[in-house]
Amino acid sequence: MNKILYTISLILLSSLAFAQVGIGTITPNSDALLDIDATDKGVLIPRIELTSLTSSSPLSENVAGMIVYNTATAGTTPNNVTPGFYYNDGTVWVRVGAANQDRFNIYEDDGSLTENRTVTQGSNTLAFTSSAADAFSVDGQTFSVNAANDRVGIGTNNPFEKLHINGGNLRISQGSETLGVPEPSVLIQSNLNGGTAGGKIEFQEPFSQIGYRIKQFTQDAIDGLYFQRFFTSTTTDLLTLRNNGRVGIGETDPAERLEVSGNALFNNSASDFAFSRYISNDGVTSQIGSSSSASAFGAGAFIGTVSNDPLNFIANNAPVTRLTSDFFVPNGSNLVSLGSSVDRWSSIFGGTSLNMFNDSEDFVFSRFQSQGGVISQIGSSSSTSAFGAGSFVGSFTNNPINFIVDNFPVTRLNTDRFVPNGTNLIDLGSTTDRWRSVFVRNSVRIGNTPTSGNLFEGNSNLGGIELVGEADGGYISVQRDGIEPGLHVTKRTGSSGDALSAYFLNGSERGSVRLTTGGVSFNTTSDKRLKTNIKETELGLETINQIDIYDYVYKSDKTNTVVTGFLAQELHEILPQAVYKGGDDPNNDPWQVDYGSITPILVKAIQEQQAQIEALKSEIHALKSEK
Structure with a gap:
């Protein structure tokens, strides 16, 4: 330790004396503050993790001349950093050893590509x-x-x-060729050179000289929009829309609103009829066409008017006859004949009359008498006659009127009834052609036998039976005042267990009312085979003790009869499964209680009470035994 301190002291003293430090040399360079000399060693610069060129972190501030080795890859272009040497210029970090020390990038400088470049985005987005x-x-x-x-x-x-395309055309195609043949394409072209053409859209087939086009011409004489078919050097005009509002099919200069060069076929498979209409300035509309029996016009061709105007038949440019909604007449007396001495009608059928008049008796008719003496007649009369006002058809003798279809009598009218000529022979109306109303004085009998039940007039609110059929089902409503029942469910014979009524959901029985020995039982489905997740209930005596029992009177009960029971809203807090939660209107959608669903809980409560009783009895017995 003393040697280390001694060495450090010598270095410091030499630094103070000469202001140079040498490592690996005793003669440091006179211009260097620190001279390191080695042949198999290097200098390890501090290694830190920079975050960005513009951030001093992890240093506390930018220090000019600071040199570090960055080990991190961080930041956002253009201020991102990668591993390498960096020095600090007092403001930002500058990478050492880069080819361009001016930090060249496309965000701050212009430049040129020196070779091809490819940007591989992968799953990343390149957004501008x-x-x-x-x-x-x-x-x-x-x-x-x-x-x-x-x-x-x-x-x-x-x-x-x-999208604005200027100075050229727009071609849309698949962009590939097969054996040198262009694929089908769409060409959109504007008028570049002026002249008569205003622009066009071409739908080109594999050969660009074949296809269809929509072309505009701007010259006054031919101004319009032309739909054309072109084949090499040949152009065929298919449909033309002129600037005067006229349309030509196969005609480039239509003389009317619509001119067709050739035949025209009108077809409407959806409504099973086709027609053309013609409307004048004053609203008179005529039409011509054809239809099948499924349409309102009946089967065949038709010609007529849509407005309440006569249909005039013209010969030599003059109207000779006219047809209105109620007659077909000549346009003047003694103007035309119905048939001729040579060309005669085989039969004449009149809808109401054949223009026969009898001014003296104020009615007119025709009679038809068979060899057996049966007389029928058809005609019309006024209110002063015995028949009353209007048209009539009927029998003069006491015989029924038979209505015949396909040479067979299907219905007959007697003096007291109108019936079919056999059971299950015809329907009264159909699924599409229905009677608006059917008025019956007594009842309508429905069934296969003369004693079938009655469907009475009325509804469930006014008294009677209301049968309603709807798209999603139907219902029956019954109302009857007084003490008598509104609905009778009767069996002529039956045994205990037979169902009087049953209730189904989507084909599965959910409940029933069944006969018992001396009455009826109300049953709900409880078949074990229909159940799953079966376990002993936790509800019982504790649950029952939470329920309050009340005496009350219904507001609508004028007799003020006291009823004992539950309040649905309170019971819902304890046993929601026993309560139907109604709506806002208590009269139309009241809250309701299923008293039957409480029965199993009462049984469980009794069982729990019995268990408590048995336990108490045992305790009492034990206490008595101790004495």
Whole structure:
């Protein structure tokens, strides 16, 4: 220890004397404060972990001339650090030995690539954030990103839209070729040289000279939008929209709002009919088309009006007949004939009458009499006649009127009934064509036998039965005043255990009302085979002791009958499984109590009480034995 102190003292004394220190040499350089001489050793500079070029950490402050060896990789570009020698210039750390001591980087300096560079991002994101108008560009106007307005320009550094292409065309394709043949593509072209063309969109097939285009012409004589098919040097105009609002199909200069060069087919498979409509300036609408029997027009072709205007039939540019919603007449007396002496109608069928008049008796009809004496008639009359006002059809004798379809009588009308000509023969209405209302004085019988039950008029609020069928099910409501029951459930015969009614959920029985020897039982499903996680309940006497029992009177009970029971809201705090939690309106959705679900807990409470009783009895017996 004394030798070490002695050596240090000599070094300090020599430093004070000569202001130079030599390690490994007794003749240090006169210009050096410290001269280290060695052939197999080095100097180990302090090793620390820098955090950034601009941070003095882990030093307390920047000290000019400080030299360290950094062991960390830290910081964010351009002020990041990597392992190596650094010196401090009093403000920042500067790496020692770099090729460019000026800390060159693209964030502070311009420069040129000396060779190709590849940026491998991996799962990292390369994002550019800017608010400049020309934030990113390639070769001036070749490609420009306007970050200030969120726009991209190609051929311009001042784009007006989200994507602005200036001075060229836009082609969209898959970008590959097969055997030298271009793939299908879309070409968008503007008018560069003026003239008659305003621009076009081409849908090109594998050969660029074949495809379809939408082309605009701006010259007054042909101004419009043209849909074309092109094949090498041949162009075919398919559809033309002119600046005068006219449309041509196969015609470039339509004379009307729509002109079709060739035949036109109108088809509407969705509604099973097709038509064209024509509307005049004053709102008169006519139409022509065809339909199937599924449409409102019936099967076949049709021609007519949509508005309440007559349909005129014109010959030699003059109307000769007209059809309205209630008659088909000539346009003048003695103008045309219905048929001729040569071309005659085979039959004439009249809907209400055949224009037969009898002014003296104020009604007109036709009679048809069979050889057996059965007489039927059809006609119309006023209110002064025995038939009343309106049209009529019927029998003159006491025979039924038969309604015939496909040469077969399906229904008949007698003096007291309107019935089908056989059981299960026809329906009254259908699933699509339904009667709006059916009014019945007594009842409607539903069933397969004459004694089937009745469906009475009325509803559950006014008195009667209400049957409702809905998309998600249906219900039956029954109301009856007085002491008589509103719903009777009856069995002609039955044994104990037979169900009077059963209740199902999604096809599975959940409960029933069944016959007993002298009454009925109300049952809920409790089959062990339907249960899982079976364990002894923890509820019992302690639970029952928490429940308060009340006497009360229902507000709606005018007799003020006292009832003993629970309050649903209080019971819900103790046994929520025994309470149905209702809504805000106590009249339409009240809270309700399932008294039956409390029974198992009462049984458990009795069992616990019995156990306590037995224990007390044992204690009493033991006390008596000790005496």
